[in-house]
Amino acid sequence: MFRNLVTALITRERIRTTLAKAKELRSKAEKTITLGKKGTLHARRLAFRTVQDKGALQKLFGPIAERFASRNGGYTRIIKIGNRKGDAAPMAFIELVEAEADKVKEKPGKAKAKKATPAKAADKKPAKKKEPAAKAETAKPPAK
Numbered sequence: 001m002f003r004n005l006v007t008a009l010i011t012r013e014r015i016r017t018t019l020a021k022a023k024e025l026r027s028k029a030e031k032t033i034t035l036g037k038k039g040t041l042h043a044r045r046l047a048f049r050t051v052q053d054k055g056a057l058q059k060l061f062g063p064i065a066e067r068f069a070s071r072n073g074g075y076t077r078i079i080k081i082g083n084r085k086g087d088a089a090p091m092a093f094i095e096l097v098e099a100e101a102d103k104v105k106e107k108p109g110k111a112k113a114k115k116a117t118p119a120k121a122a123d124k125k126p127a128k129k130k131e132p133a134a135k136a137e138t139a140k141p142p143a144k
Contacts, residue, residue: 002028003050009076010056010064014095022078022094029094033068033075036060067098 005025008015010032017025032050035043039061051057068075079093 003052005029006032007051007053007056009094009096010051010060011053014093016081016091016093018084019078019080019090019092022092025094026076026078030073030075032060033064034073036065037068039065064096067096071098 001021002025005015005017005021006029009025009029028050032047035047044057044061047060048057051060075097077095077097079095081091081093083089084091
């Protein structure tokens with residue numbers, strides 16, 4: 001069961017499971033990611049014991065190993081999400097930490113594009129504002 005969970009975590013980078021399974025999965029996933037960072041043939045064979053999907057193994061030794069190259073541990077995060085409706089089992093998300101950081105890096109770039117659009121609108125000539133108070137004073141003669 002944990003081999004399937006580790007494989008799913010590597011391929012999807014975020015899975016929903018019970019809190020107890022997530023806590024146990026954390027140690028197995030982090031050991032597997034550490035093997036991926038080593039990159040040796042022996043590490044690949046040891047990782048293949050746990051991750052028995054070749055596509056997930058390539059992802060582990062490719063992009064995930066590069067992403068966590070400068071990190072010494074703590075590759076996963078557990079987020080509690082409440083109880084399951086049927087049996088009230090505590091549920092949690094377990095995810096790879098850097099997956100969220102990549103998404104956060106993309107958002108400021110999009111925000112800059114949004115800021116550029118109002119600036120273009122500011123470059124246009126502003127519409128003339130009517131001043132009703134000034135016209136009213138000039139139209140009426142002063143009362144004595």
